[in-house]
Amino acid sequence: QVQLQESGPGLVKPSETLSLTCTVSGGSIRTYYWSWIRQPPGKGLEWIGYIYYTGSTNYNPSLKSRATISVDTSKKQFSLKLSSVTAADTAVYYCARGAGGSFLINDHWGQGTLVTVSS
């Protein structure tokens, strides 16, 4: 059974860059798409973007090009960098696996990690 685990700093200062890593275990990182999704406290879910194991990416335009997702297949990890953060970026950040053909569904999720943006 595939498992995903997010890791990274829980506190980031305003204007700095948020960096998170998701480690995949129990399954292959190849042939799947890997997403980041976030949820502000008490609010709904927002898809940030995904990366294919080959390195191709797709982002939510709402992040205004602040997000960058990368993958390291040798370590079975993928990462998120979000630049110029503000308090509005405070959220639980989830990584998830996207499976399917032309239309992908996020079928496995990490437990999530809370990132607070504050000075």
Next chain:
Amino acid sequence: DIQMTQSPSTLSASVGDRVSITCRASQSISSWLAWFQQKPGKAPKLLIYEASSLESGVPSRFSGSGSGTEFTLTISSLQPDDFATYYCQQYHSYPWTFGQGTKVEIK
């Protein structure tokens, strides 16, 4: 972006009740809709994909229906473990978008 609107926002029900949650898309998404269950402090869990396909391991009391712009998640007999927040998500077009959630509470 495709807007997803769920109703109701909150639903109060008792164990054994049949409950339904509606999700409407701002434009047609064919059947590319998923339903997730989320409990406090936990990650969302996939229940239904492609509008009506039950994810492996999910109890058969959960069912999904609909296509185009209107979809429904039904729980045939509410169990204590089902009190949670439910989200719909469209994966027809980018960016993927979610409904605002429906909280199912104990009556």
